[in-house]
Amino acid sequence: MLIFALLLPWIAGSLWLLWLESFSPRLTGFNIPRILGYGFFLGNFFCASLLFLAHFLFGQLSFAAVSAMLLFLSCVGFLLAWQRTGYGKVSIRFSLPAMEDSGRKLALLIAVHLLFAGYDALNRPLLPWDAWTTWTYRAKICFQNQDLSSFVDAAAWLGTTAADTYTIPAHDYPLTVSLIQLWPSLATGTWDDRLAAVPGLFAGFALVLALYGQARSLKHSALLALAGGYLLISIPLLDAHLALPGYADIWLSGFAGLGFVSLLQWSQSKDRVQLFTGLLFLLLGFFIKREGSLWLMTGLLFALIQGLPLKLLAALILAMILAVFSGFSLVDLPGLGRLGYLDGDFYLPGVGTIRLQPQDASLAVLNNLFTNSSWNLLFYYVSTMLLLQFLPVSRQVRRALLSFVLLLSMVIATIFFLSEKGIWLKDSTAFGRLLLQVLPALVFALLIQWRAVFPRSQTSGNDGP
């Protein structure tokens, strides 16, 4: 039953991704690793949404009802994909690429990382703080009450006598990840911390699959695509989140991180399906964690920078500067909230207010990126990648990579250098996790740079654009 529960959302998500990718101008067939990688996250989002919907419709948490809806979604996804191929043969064959020795070693290293993380995740009780105070705690309460119990702030909780209303400090965080963690226990009918960890563990594998697929679409050889997957899975902080599951950051890495990967892919291939997938995943990230809205806005800006002609972009920036100096620095987005800056406060939809309060956090940033072992050598290579932009490289590559890293730096600067949240950097509690959310895109940016520096290293590839 557990395997059924884990595979069903994955299949549903992958079939819908298959349909979506059928709009892509393929050369030879579907990019199965990419579909499976992205499909895992989409499917789990379906699963959480359906749990919520089923509770709304039937007033209870029903495994059977949600399974039936997921099966229905899978059938619809398949029929849509089949219809796109003219009701012919849906070519989803995938054969493992012929690998030389180095490829086998890299695949083995990826497997070893997943094995170590998996062994820890499945053999120990829940460890990380926010897991047992927030994310998994809500799943446990919902399971034990067999109900979607509500969570409110302390003042509201003290004012009510409703037994099914609970309070936690992070009561306003989206419920999606908690529902994903609840699903395996709902399938087996018993609560177990270790069951709640299983989807998070699979998320690591799905991230590697998605990145491998995207690298193949860049026309990288299987070896280089595997190297990308290895770089990702061997990042120690990612390993920690796989071995000590319960936080939402790895899920946001699947939505915001892979969303940015798709946008970067679109910036190179101009495949509009990737643009749509990227924006869709960034939008879904909004329902994973509050930072999702930050990444959605960053993604929209990135898409604008890539999509608009430079002259129009410059005019737009000039207009924005003029608007700010004319006193129009704040807009009210209907249904989303305020966006902009006013009287020392930044307003971001979904995040709320960030008070302008400059912090001296540069040493903490350098220490986090370059001295401790959270990232292996990732930021040495990202820095080198930035330096290489000053050499003659393709304008398309330079525009994509520079704008991505600059936007990312702006987000970090706003949060950690200009706001009171800089204190989180000094005690290192949030900085690493914020970067983890876009980690797949940073690794993918390196793969794009590699292709630009060594164009001869690419192969014709057989996984489509």
Next chain:
Amino acid sequence: MKYLRRFPMASSLLLALLVIICASLTVVYLREAPAAFSGQSLQIPLEAFSIVKGSGKRQPGALTVDGYTGGKAIISNLQGLKSSAAYRYVRFRLTPDKLIDTLPLFFWRSADTGKLHSMALEENLLDHIDLKQAEGWGGAISEYGFIFTESDGRSWHLQAFAFTPDTLTQALLNTLSDWLEFEVWSQHSINFIYGGASDKQLSPVVLAGSWVLLTLLIYSLIMWRKRQSLSTRKVAAVLLSGWVLLDTRWLLNLYQQMWLTHDTYAGKSLSEQYQAGLDAEYYRFFERIKKEVLPEAPQFIYVLDSRTAYFRAKTPWFLAPHNVFNVDSYPRPEYAKKGGFILILHPVPGLKYDPSTRSLRWGKKGNLPVSPVYLDPLGTLYQIRPPVN
């Protein structure tokens, strides 16, 4: 120069390695300021140690402590150390080496025997200590050893102990030991990874990163001078080699962690796993409250605690599905209206139970009628009584 042009990549690798080694030696020498280049370590035989509080036994190659008196056990070397200034580090092997909260190494100085000096060993720094950092270290030491606090019937095995001198060789050995220090999963792991000891002098990440980038720089310059293009394979190999080098250290850490997890938790039920971990005592306490005192239907429970944020924050998790409020130190007026239970984990200053009025009292007017329903060294549970009028 001939070799540089003939074997550009190999030469670049070696040249960069040479530069990095020289730079590292300089940094270690300048930071540690060792007094000499070589010197003799002083191995302390295990026979020199005796159990002065608690109980245990001697085994071949180990001194084991497994009994506690008044919650403490002490092993000590009463022979002391005459010229402590000659030694800068103490190295030891003590197992289990990672399931501890604090483990003080203590010593008495001959000059001021009334004063006990202790050093709480930090996480990720458990096989050697820099005594230069220890307040009071110097002169003749009359006694030294370890003080163990009883925790869940844990036993300790001391297997080696040595004082090592202030030499460059020792400083380098310690640096190497810092790099290979096992970093156990803890609350910080989800936010950052130290990569060995937390306060190491040289970061292996900086060294590996500098080595890779310097190699590529030298290689690029050579190839530029030779007017040849870079070899894709060689550049990829160098980039990956630095990464794999650090990953090997990380995999070793993961491997050790996997065995620690295996030894501590594998094959156990969830309940047994909690009882094998650091939360064991509190887990059992919360389970007793759930099974023996609280009704099955979810109750309102207010946790009051003035000392540990950790267990107060973890109470809702262990008592779920009971509805726990863990924000306060003192009761609020709303508690009486909502009813339920108050759980006091550690005594809150200014808050006390008054048996004559059967109420919790605090401040000048604070008063909440309660009945104690469960008393335990780890906490007291009171049931809130409705007001009389």
